[in-house]
Amino acid sequence: MADIKTKDFSKASAVSILDPQLRRALRQVGTGFDAARRAAIDEVSPKLWDEWREEARRIKIHSLDHLDYYLDLLEQNVTKAGGHVHFAKDAAQANDIMAELVRTRNIKIATKSKSMVSEELSLNPALEAQGVDVYETDLGEYIIQLAEETPFHLVAPALHKTKEQVAQLFTDKLGIPYNDDINALAAAARLALREKFLQADLGISGANFLVAETGTLVIITNEGNGRLSTSAPRIHVGITGMEKVIPSLQDLAVFLRLLPRSATGQRITSYVSMITGPRRADDEDGPEEFHLIIVDNGRSKMLADPDLREALYCIRCGACLNICPVYQKVGGHAYGWVYPGPIGAIVTPSLVGLKEAQDLPQASSLCGACREVCPVNINIPRMLLHLRQKSAESPDPSERSAGLVPNLLAEGYTRVMRSPALLSASHKLGRWQQNVWAAMPFFPFSKKGGMIRKASLPLLSRWTRMRDLPELPKETFRDIWKKDLKEGP
Amino acid sequence: MDRPLGVPKAEFLDSVRRALDRKPAAPDPAYPRLLDDVSALQVEAKRIRARLIETRPALLDRFAEVAEAGGWNVHRTSDPENAMAHIQSVADSLGVKNAVRSDQEVFAQILVDAPLESTGISVTTVSHSPDRSRESLRSSIIAADIGLTGADYAVAETGSVIIMPRKGLSRLVSVVPPVHLALVRPEDLVESLDDLFLLRRLEYHDKGGEMGSYLNFITGPSRTADIEQTLVVGVHGPKEVHLVLLG
Numbered sequence: 001m002a003d004i005k006t007k008d009f010s011k012a013s014a015v016s017i018l019d020p021q022l023r024r025a026l027r028q029v030g031t032g033f034d035a036a037r038r039a040a041i042d043e044v045s046p047k048l049w050d051e052w053r054e055e056a057r058r059i060k061i062h063s064l065d066h067l068d069y070y071l072d073l074l075e076q077n078v079t080k081a082g083g084h085v086h087f088a089k090d091a092a093q094a095n096d097i098m099a100e101l102v103r104t105r106n107i108k109i110a111t112k113s114k115s116m117v118s119e120e121l122s123l124n125p126a127l128e129a130q131g132v133d134v135y136e137t138d139l140g141e142y143i144i145q146l147a148e149e150t151p152f153h154l155v156a157p158a159l160h161k162t163k164e165q166v167a168q169l170f171t172d173k174l175g176i177p178y179n180d181d182i183n184a185l186a187a188a189a190r191l192a193l194r195e196k197f198l199q200a201d202l203g204i205s206g207a208n209f210l211v212a213e214t215g216t217l218v219i220i221t222n223e224g225n226g227r228l229s230t231s232a233p234r235i236h237v238g239i240t241g242m243e244k245v246i247p248s249l250q251d252l253a254v255f256l257r258l259l260p261r262s263a264t265g266q267r268i269t270s271y272v273s274m275i276t277g278p279r280r281a282d283d284e285d286g287p288e289e290f291h292l293i294i295v296d297n298g299r300s301k302m303l304a305d306p307d308l309r310e311a312l313y314c315i316r317c318g319a320c321l322n323i324c325p326v327y328q329k330v331g332g333h334a335y336g337w338v339y340p341g342p343i344g345a346i347v348t349p350s351l352v353g354l355k356e357a358q359d360l361p362q363a364s365s366l367c368g369a370c371r372e373v374c375p376v377n378i379n380i381p382r383m384l385l386h387l388r389q390k391s392a393e394s395p396d397p398s399e400r401s402a403g404l405v406p407n408l409l410a411e412g413y414t415r416v417m418r419s420p421a422l423l424s425a426s427h428k429l430g431r432w433q434q435n436v437w438a439a440m441p442f443f444p445f446s447k448k449g450g451m452i453r454k455a456s457l458p459l460l461s462r463w464t465r466m467r468d469l470p471e472l473p474k475e476t477f478r479d480i481w482k483k484d485l486k487e488g489p
Numbered sequence: 490m491d492r493p494l495g496v497p498k499a500e501f502l503d504s505v506r507r508a509l510d511r512k513p514a515a516p517d518p519a520y521p522r523l524l525d526d527v528s529a530l531q532v533e534a535k536r537i538r539a540r541l542i543e544t545r546p547a548l549l550d551r552f553a554e555v556a557e558a559g560g561w562n563v564h565r566t567s568d569p570e571n572a573m574a575h576i577q578s579v580a581d582s583l584g585v586k587n588a589v590r591s592d593q594e595v596f597a598q599i600l601v602d603a604p605l606e607s608t609g610i611s612v613t614t615v616s617h618s619p620d621r622s623r624e625s626l627r628s629s630i631i632a633a634d635i636g637l638t639g640a641d642y643a644v645a646e647t648g649s650v651i652i653m654p655r656k657g658l659s660r661l662v663s664v665v666p667p668v669h670l671a672l673v674r675p676e677d678l679v680e681s682l683d684d685l686f687l688l689r690r691l692e693y694h695d696k697g698g699e700m701g702s703y704l705n706f707i708t709g710p711s712r713t714a715d716i717e718q719t720l721v722v723g724v725h726g727p728k729e730v731h732l733v734l735l736g
Binding site: 025028029032033062065066067068069071072075077080081084085086087088089093094096097100101137138139140143156157158159161162163166182183185186189190193194197198213214215216222223224225227228230231232242247248249250251252253256257264267268269270271272273274275276277278279280282283284285286293294296300301303304 | 495502559627647686
């Protein structure tokens with residue numbers, strides 16, 4: 001599996017927040033992607049949009065509730081079309097299947113269109129270990145492959161890079177003259193990759209959807225790299241998570257309406273490719289072999305948990321990233337694994353374990369924007385709360401997000417808030433202490449207009465590091481109520 | 490080597506069933522969109538076709554508008570000579586030397602070979618035969634300045650041209666050359682994605698479960714916004730796409 005750096009979330013976030021270039025790039029996800037998404041929804045009418053969302057959700061609920069049946073049907077129909085289906089329970093097994101395929105077929109060069117699952121599995125190193133040269137061909141993925149990084153965003157993997165950085169990267173890695181014109185950079189990638197498409201023995205793709213009825217793999221792309229990867233080489237291997245299956249060809253329509261609009265605001269992408277088995281005997285071109293690798297890698301655990309099953313409805317449009325106040329500040333790399341943003345904060349702990357990623361569900365203000373924009377109406381905030389609860393109540397201390405002291409403080413806080421007598425006593429104690437401080441020749445904390453200024457309180461300094469804290473008022477509301485308000489004005 | 494790798498299917502499905510706490514069984518009630526038989530689909534398809542004919546003029550307008558917005562350079566004409574003149578002018582303006590085209594019905598209606606060849610353009614029809622191997626055809630496609638195809642369907646809702654590669658219709662002709670030109674006939678047009686997928690389902694079941702190896706939606710040129718969210722047209726696929734709408 002891909003390297004897991006989720007434990008560094010807080011540290012990595014603090015670094016990202018102070019990076020002015022990331023600030024600029026992230027500001028654009030709101031003005032660019034999300035504005036385009038909103039315009040696309042206004043065009044179809046919000047009412048119709050909600051009907052589509054409900055339909056998509058119903059399809060996903062049904063498909064996942066009967067996943068075994070539809071995987072079986074899918075396998076039968078892929079096989080009937082002349083393809084081969086392989087099932088992998090985890091990342092190691094998926095990579096082994098791929099290794100076996102490239103070994104037995106003497107594969108030297110592979111081109112790959114964008115696949116988040118292959119990032120999850122760390123498929124490229126596994127192929128390279130077999131002596132295969134693997135080329136990412138989506139422009140964003142190609143950039144991060146050259147830079148040896150992970151995707152920053154589900155839809156735009158190299159969102160964090162400036163054109164100057166890309167130009168320097170191309171100069172360093174491809175040996176071409178420096179030119180930071182974006183059109184020229186795309187042309188350079190076209191030139192470098194065109195020959196790879198034509199030389200490749202193997203084309204690898206992910207899948208946006210799998211249609212059980214017909215045994216069809218569907219990919220949704222804009223650049224044309226997906227078409228070339230699945231048409232030019234002599235073998236095509238699709239690799240994807242088991243949750244991508246939908247029952248009928250007719251179910252695809254609503255997803256083709258929702259996904260491009262939610263991702264980039266497009267009515268439809270430049271290309272939608274539907275692949276059913278290898279080329280037929282009479283076809284002019286296309287791969288001689290078609291393989292489909294279906295991966296579990298922790299998904300059955302999510303399926304088994306009724307509180308998390310919903311996360312498997314995700315169609316990876318990235319809308320929840322673009323709207324999220326946390327993602328917009330910390331960016332994709334801070335999340336420490338393959339899937340960033342609100343949906344990543346659910347998928348990652350579920351797939352790699354809460355022990356590794358207990359901080360991610362905390363990385364949310366629970367504002368609910370992610371749920372509002374989700375094209376499948378996934379209740380992300382509910383699942384974040386569920387994971388927080390699991391983490392807080394876990395008997396295993398390594399699964400808990402907070403340490404012993406914060407836990408004790410929270411426990412104390414709970415008790416005080418539950419008891420009017422204790423709450424009132426704590427107010428008295430607090431005010432008494434404030435009076436003691438006020439009577440001192442020098443007030444120990446910086447103060448202004450009834451506020452204790454940030455970064456001046458010991459003990460509570462994590463709370464006040466970034467913001468001022470109001471002083472306790474001289475009277476509580478209960479006091480005022482008793483004295484002045486109870487009788488009415 | 491055809492044996493499946495990884496875990497056996499039965500074992501994999503068992504683990505999914507355990508996760509779902511389910512016994513092996515078909516969904517109950519059965520899924521409506523899988524339930525209908527061929528005759529039910531035929532009734533629906535007939536209804537769709539009648540509607541398409543009835544609304545065709547408005548549909549053609551809608552398709553032309555949406556396709557243009559999707560990045561196609563649309564030229565509308567019902568006159569074959571005018572269509573040919575337009576194709577010739579596109580080829581001239583690009584300085585085309587080599588063209589490839591698919592072997593589709595529409596090229597019996599719009600005869601492109603002789604006029605293009607008379608202006609010195611070499612035209613290759615991509616259809617393999619005992620004399621013409623797939624490899625040599627592939628080289629012609631790679632060398633071509635423009636690829637010409639018909640359409641199996643066109644979708645007004647999305648402005649898409651649908652191509653279903655098969656004998657005579659290469660996957661590569663519409664993606665490898667820097668320019669793609671598609672000829673769309675009025676009868677290719679459907680209104681919506683729902684129309685398209687219902688008709689495809691019927692064809693699939695009519696042919697005893699044969700989907701064909703590939704179906705491609707093409708909507709405008711190849712594009713990306715992967716660097717600084719700035720739109721670039723023509724990454725791996727065609728930079729320029731033309732649509733001649735014959736109606």
